[in-house]
Amino acid sequence: MFSVRSARHFSTSALRAVSIKSAPASAETVSSLKVVIKNAGSKSSPAGLAHLLASSTFFDTPEKSGLRLKRESELLGGEYSAEVTRDALVLKASFLKEGLPFFVNALGSSISKAAYKPHELAEVAGPYASHVHASKAACPKFKALEELHAISYRSGLGLPLYYDGSKTYSSEDIKAFAESSIFSENIEIIGENVEAADLEKFVSESPFATLPTGNDVNALPQPTYTGAESRIRQAGKTSAIIGLPVKDANAYELVAAGLLASVPESITATADSKVLSYEGSSLFYFSVTSSDAAEVASIIKAAAKDLKSVDFSKFSKLATLLAGKEVASKSVSAPSDFNFVVVGDVDAVPLKSEL
């Protein structure tokens, strides 16, 4: 009770550590808040625990039950959600403008005062997390992308995004993980269509201001691996994915655009290519999914060939559209090796060595 930790709880300097940004307004009546808690993502926790933490957010605190929070939010015209990414725990709320002080408080309380009661995990958060994992894992493309992370990074970013049930955690584990990762230095608050001064004032009066200061984001270098292959048999559609960790994300935005541009139009196949930017590394991938495994084979073969031979510098306009940011034209040297994952009817898709 009188530990050093609780003394820090009331430190006035804590607020300066929370970073607050305001994004330009896109509406007059509706505002939104996003709270990004770095180091509380799946790369920083034992496998799946970060997802359980996200699923346990917005339940009981000593002042307010999860039920009361939901009912009050409904009455004010507001919605909230929590999701896990590899880098962070992300809380979001959108609400009618007048609700700003209420939602600043609600988001702050939900991370600083949550009770993490055992029955919440057993009855709601656990089943919900498993439901999310099951519905995502049924999609072969998601499964292939998860496996690509696993073989490209092994630890850290390679850990599963969602709770897959392979480990058992208690509500104490969730609480301990929250306490070890939720520090004011790790928190970024982004408000849209809010007055910056009001947001800062409300944050300084909210539980955000009482968060402990302490560890900051530990940017451990992420080891990366290429040349690996993984093939998983599964019923349903077949998905194949080529990917590799990249240093120059912008160059690979050009590659993503160039590969997508040459995929033939098809009723059954869907292709996707992106550069996923994480803290510490970026992962490029090209994936194709279809109910026709032979089609997957031919498209992934062509993409592997293009990856080595095409001049991607001409795709800057398309890359700008797809990446949602300005991508300048530059020459891209072909990667020496890549990782390869197939999920589904794996016999119909060539081996990595045959690509």
Place this chain on the structure above:
Amino acid sequence: MLSKRLFSTSSRQLTKAAVSRLGNGITVITKPTVGTKASVGLYLNSGSRAENPYNSGISALLGNVVSSSHAAVDALKNEGVKYYSSNQKEVTGLLAASYPKGNASGALASIKNTISQLNSIVSEDVRVADQKEKSIAITEAFENSPKDMVIEHMIGTAFQGTSLALPKYGKAESLEILESEDLKNYLASNFVSSNLAVVAVGPEIDHDTLIKFASELPVPTGAKTAFEPASFLGSDIRLRDDNLPQAHAAISVLTPGSKDSAAHYTGLVAAQINGSYEGANSPYSHFVGSTLAQFLEENHLIDSFDHFQFAYSDVGLWGGYFASHNVGNYDETIHFALKNWNRFSTGTVNDIEIAKAKAELKLKLLTPPECPVQFAEKLATEAFLLGYVPSEQEIAANIDGVTSSSITGWAQKYLFDQDIALAGNGQIEALFDYNRIRNDMSLLRW
């Protein structure tokens, strides 16, 4: 604590959507927004309601043919401009271009280039044949989504015999027989100036630029034929499919269209009172305030539900959609839902429920669509259906104007003891016959 006085009011006003009508009848709409993505597109006041049973699906097919044309592929690869198409009951998104900030001129040039080739694009038999196959695949995927499927069939049975009953993506039978010649005929009667809206959403294209662009488009001058009037018939349609894990049904009554704004907004608030229930898809489902959600969940009668107020230019449908894996007790799901609806007519919905519904509805209607293409479609739909684009303040004022007594009056007129349109799919052996469900629309005791 929640008083508005606690914080300063913004002096900055967002620019509203600007709407003009050109001399030849083209509607031009611009909406400046922030962000890195923008959209400019051409919308027709046609949709599936402008079709007939023999060319059902042609509006969606036309959009697919245009957005897969050579011109579209060139625009994507060389200009970074991606074409989308869409179709609703009364609005066709013929060509909606999405482009990154900084490339407005490329987008406008691409659209102009594509539109100037429109006749040759629809004359390519091979492309039309390919896109027919794709359109048929889209209709099949749509039919395999139970929620979309029952709602579409509910609309179909409600307005049976009129063009409003035609499915928005058409039918495989009618799509199969369409040819280039049909597309040309459709274009001749629908791609005319008074039936066209040119809509830009984003930070770059100003209103005058778009007016100039629209006036230079090669669009034949003319007026299109009006939609045939819709008539409602209380009826039901069922596809029992015991291979599906759940029972699905959608039920609705006839309401006025979106032009009757008092009735429309009252219906929207009434639909929001019970709102929607996501079941296992949200960790907060146990907490929702809707009395219907609480009752159905407590008794294990529901997986998910949704309430809606659909509105077209002249008519609307108000109702709900219910999905449950508790198929043996599905009669109770429907019975108690309809008994809950009776509360609207007896005036026993309490003030807190109405306040909650109004606040939630404001959030729902005033949250701008994330993607500029959807935003443009929303603006075009409002302009076609209402004749104007309502501002945020007008929408909020309309919602504020709904009271407990207006809900009761609305319900006694449009809901109480009214005929229903019903569609069911899945394991619906416990979905009662039409008359028993119809009887639940009234009360013997008030």
